[in-house]
Amino acid sequence: MTRPKVPDDKRIRTAQACESCKRRKQKCNGLKPCNTCTKRNLACEYLAERGDGHSTTPTATGGHGTIVVSGSSPAAKRRRSSPDNVVSPEEPGTKRPTSENTATFLTASRHASDMTEPRRILGLPTPIPPPQLPAQPDREPGLLEAQSRQSTGSGADEVAEVYTETRMLQDPTGRLLYLGDSATLSYLQFIRMIVESVDGPSQFTMDPSRHRLMESTSTLPPDTRTSLLLPDRKTAGVLMKSYLTNTSGLIEVFDRKAFAQQVDLCYEDPLAAEPTFLCLLYLVFAIGLVLATPVPGSEETVIIQKVQAGQMDRAEMFFRNAKCLCDPTSGFEDADFWSVQALLLMSVYMLARTKRNAAYAYHGMAVRSGFALGLHRQETMVIFPVSIRVVRRNVWRSLYVLDRFLAASLGRPTSISEEDCSAEALVTPERYLGQEKYLVDTNTDPESSGGLNAAVRSCQVIGLILKKVYAQRKISTRLAKDISEQCKGGPQKYHSGLHWRKAMDKTIAPAHGMAVLHVNLLYCHAVILLTRPFFLFLMNRMQQERLGIPRPVIRSGSKMEKFSEACVSASFHTVALVHMGYEGGYLPQRDPFVIHFLFAAALVVQSSEFGALHKRPGYADTYQKALMVMSYCAKTDPQAGRLVYIMTTFHNMIVARAPAGSSLHDPSSLPSTPHDAFSSQPLQPQQMQQQRSQSLSQPQPDLDRSGSANLTGGPSTSSPGIMPTVGAGQAFATPPIPPDAAQAVVSGSDAMGNVPLYPMMRFTE
Structure with a gap:
């Protein structure tokens, strides 16, 4: 049904419409929040242009205390992250690469990126929120009172924009393949950017294979004749x-x-x-x-x-x-x-x-x-x-x-x-x-039947996360809490034999043990996908505060910190679970599900240790368990061998930043990698420059930059972390758990490397 036409003499012009009404092509009265956003219960945001071309995002909208990392809208971010925008169309004489000069274009593009990316991370201005707009006189007093009660009763609803590092990676055949925001390799590249902004180029950040996607090729000749004989x-x-x-x-x-x-x-x-x-x-x-x-x-x-x-x-x-x-x-x-x-x-x-x-x-x-x-x-x-x-x-x-x-x-x-x-x-x-x-x-088997039921339920949650978080590229603590409510009980709700403690039984039947591993790892991975945006948000915020950039303060013990802690806890729990299967002797060497879950969790564990975000006393033991299992898988799986290299180079960066008296400097705590191409010694400056030159000389694509990650790095200091956190070891070691969340919390420490386990937590304030 179309809207009635308004006479020209009665049309009201507004100086600026809010971003929500712009995207939806709705009428906007220019107030804050506007009538449309008030009726639809949407976040009403206005982007005011600044002289440097970046926009500012308000910290609070309608009493919701919105916190946004990037100063651009998701649509603008998608435009910047598109490979079509690597070359600016505004420059005269610029042409899109043709099939004849694709390799030259990619090499030049990547060379420009590698030379400017640290500067982009170090020098990108961070938008400073403007002061709050005064309340409009024609606003309804009841609405203001409701917003006041909301902002003081249960705390502000914190919103973090999902960092995007969409990538186009080259497979062995030369094709460019797309990897989106939820992919672990996209998260890995974002962590590389943070690490390089803090400590400069390293073996971890300048990985020569970082622009390639590991894909196996057939070992049989194409003319091999098939034999239709059945085995005995x-x-x-x-x-x-x-x-x-x-x-x-x-x-x-x-x-x-x-x-x-x-x-x-x-x-x-x-x-x-x-x-x-x-x-x-x-x-x-x-x-x-x-x-x-x-x-x-x-x-x-x-x-x-x-x-x-x-x-x-x-x-x-x-x-x-x-x-x-x-x-x-x-x-x-x-x-x-x-x-x-x-x-x-x-x-x-x-x-x-x-x-x-x-x-x-x-x-x-x-x-x-x-x-x-x-x-x-x-x-x-x-x-x-x-x-x-x-x-x-x-x-x-x-x-x-x-x-x-x-x-x-x-x-x-x-x-x-x-x-x-x-x-x-x-x-x-x-x-x-x-x-x-x-x-x-x-x-x-009842465990297999119940396991599929639990897997379907976890995948329903994962689908919800992909749709409402990664597709929208923004997440709020309220949304995260609503999604976490759907995970109460864990896999054991569908069958008592699926409790994660069953994986500790070395006499368990292999089929039963694999069902326990699969459903619990899938459950924990859903938690990691849900809470990882908060974890990345806080890592970036710590780096900005360390450089003295004014940012809205996130109070200690906030919902966002609790969700970030849940991400780290679920990652520790994932590593411990996989190690249980390894110790039980029933873990296969080429299980693609287990390898993916383990690598995603290990990266979060290492990222937390590098940034000193949620310090854990059991990091060294957890890392060795993860590397031990991944090395075991690398004996037959080439992808696992590649992941061993990534984990080991990242660990060397963590060791280099550790204090002199840290146990991480003990040579016995640095396990060797089975990857023959890896050297545990740090690269010298000449080697680093040579590796950079060799990497740039190869026609490898580097279309994995979005330009939207609002990072602000700086030179390395003597601090072991990105920024000293106030009471990090005490505030996050054992976060408070609401009594009504007992069924949704998996607790335990002794068998899991002295790490408290909270695969899913319900947070109330």
């Missing part, structure tokens, strides 16, 4: 068990009992087996072989070593056999349910082989096929028998879990929108049969 029955059983064990709690593609019966029939009469079933079976073999970690000295170890012997990559051969038999991508236009299962398994296999972009592509095809088959709608289930309903529901839930994981780890849009799905599309299929009958009829 005992080997097949070991590979199937490995697949079920190492995907427990995250992926459920088959009715296990029916699938086992089909395997028996296949080995009794191989010629009668359906090609579609053989395709799925070979994919199970491929995933099981890649993830296989049998108990040392067992019969399974002998079988796996026999399969892996020789020069041929047997897992890749299994994968090619599956595509040769019945490639789901070639018949994509007439795909059936089996092809959705096959594409889902292909995506998991690609993740395990460090081919994240291929996994993202296969998963997208699986989701589109699932939409075509109606897997996302509850009303389509009634025409199928109960056994088929169960499998269809579990496949869709597995697609959903993988969708949220890929979207969060790559910073890309989700493929599944919950608004387009039925409300019951993600509900456990146990409702069709009852829990006991479901577990018996499908031969499913």
